[in-house]
Amino acid sequence: MHRHALSPDHLHPRALAIRPYDRGLHDLGNGVFAYLQPNGSWGWSNAGLIVDGDQALLVDTLFDLRLTQSMLEEMRRADRRAQNIGVLVNTHANPDHTNGNSLLTNARVITSRRTAEEMSHEKPEMLAGVMRKAKTSIDPASRYLVECFGAFDFEGIPPSSATETFTGRRSLMVGSKRVELIELGAAHTGGDVVIHVPADRIVYTGDLLFVGGHPVMWAGPVENWIAACEYLLSLDIDYVVPGHGPITDKRGVRAVRDYLVLVREHAREAFRANVPLEQAARQIARELDRTGYADWSDGERILVTVAVIFRQLSDERGPIDVGTLFGAMAKFRG
Numbered sequence: 086m087h088r089h090a091l092s093p094d095h096l097h098p099r100a101l102a103i104r105p106y107d108r109g110l111h112d113l114g115n116g117v118f119a120y121l122q123p124n125g126s127w128g129w130s131n132a133g134l135i136v137d138g139d140q141a142l143l144v145d146t147l148f149d150l151r152l153t154q155s156m157l158e159e160m161r162r163a164d165r166r167a168q169n170i171g172v173l174v175n176t177h178a179n180p181d182h183t184n185g186n187s188l189l190t191n192a193r194v195i196t197s198r199r200t201a202e203e204m205s206h207e208k209p210e211m212l213a214g215v216m217r218k219a220k221t222s223i224d225p226a227s228r229y230l231v232e233c234f235g236a237f238d239f240e241g242i243p244p245s246s247a248t249e250t251f252t253g254r255r256s257l258m259v260g261s262k263r264v265e266l267i268e269l270g271a272a273h274t275g276g277d278v279v280i281h282v283p284a285d286r287i288v289y290t291g292d293l294l295f296v297g298g299h300p301v302m303w304a305g306p307v308e309n310w311i312a313a314c315e316y317l318l319s320l321d322i323d324y325v326v327p328g329h330g331p332i333t334d335k336r337g338v339r340a341v342r343d344y345l346v347l348v349r350e351h352a353r354e355a356f357r358a359n360v361p362l363e364q365a366a367r368q369i370a371r372e373l374d375r376t377g378y379a380d381w382s383d384g385e386r387i388l389v390t391v392a393v394i395f396r397q398l399s400d401e402r403g404p405i406d407v408g409t410l411f412g413a414m415a416k417f418r419g
């Protein structure tokens with residue numbers, strides 16, 4: 086039987102997109118924009134721009150300075166208020182959402198306290214070093230890193246930091262437009278934040294949503310991430326800008342929620358039955374394929390998500406070893 090024969094079409098990335106998934110700035114009207122980087126795989130993140138009156142707020146920067154610079158130029162061409170962005174909000178601390186922060190020299194940088202903490206531990210020069218080494222190595226883990234991140238330039242990126250933090254919730258005004266910052270982590274990372282603009286019926290979710298690509302859970306607990314999806318579903322919104330993937334609506338949120346519910350159930354069963362991590366991840370990947378996620382990219386990420394659920398179930402604490410997990414994902418994909 087053809088592998089996709091059982092895939093419900095409604096989960097296909099193209100079916101979940103409400104706008105063409107084209108690279109660059111998308112004007113959603115009334116001063117709200119999304120900046121998209123197809124295909125949304127490792128490092129190809131989205132950002133957002135909200136303008137009103139004479140003010141502008143940027144949601145996230147990109148993985149390197151060149152990409153962020155060209156995004157800012159496109160934003161300035163589209164709306165003169167983007168020439169002076171007064172506020173940058175980082176949805177979380179992953180470098181594909183923060184590495185361009187230094188280009189916003191005059192902006193207040195706002196994020197959750199947990200994200201600011203995680204940002205202070207991100208070392209751009211370390212990633213640059215890892216990639217320099219990977220590019221001259223031929224082992225599978227290095228080849229995988231180059232496949233994922235080889236297109237980006239990590240040299241000379243200054244560390245990012247926040248100038249203002251909050252916990253829970255914070256309201257801002259951009260011109261006369263109210264913007265709500267809502268902390269919904271820990272989930273994808275320790276301090277995930279979403280940006281909701283009630284008047285424009287839009288939410289920017291950062292990496293609480295990957296659409297058309299497997300989500301990756303670095304922090305958890307998974308219950309929090311599922312609750313974050315439920316919260317997004319409770320909002321009165323038409324537009325959902327994910328951290329990666331096309332602009333979607335609540336169907337994209339449901340797709341990720343259902344994915345996480347399925348993974349949680351199967352990971353719990355596998356843990357109780359003492360199934361080893363890699364075998365459990367493969368079983369769950371097959372189950373996801375059967376349930377309709379066969380067309381979602383970056384399937385090896387399931388390994389990280391299941392590893393974090395297993396840690397949670399075995400009460401392990403302390404930081405996860407990202408290097409080891411990338412090695413395991415290389416093996417999983419290979």
Ligand SMILES: [Zn+2]
Pocket residue numbers: 128130179181182292328329
């Ligand atoms: Zn990301």
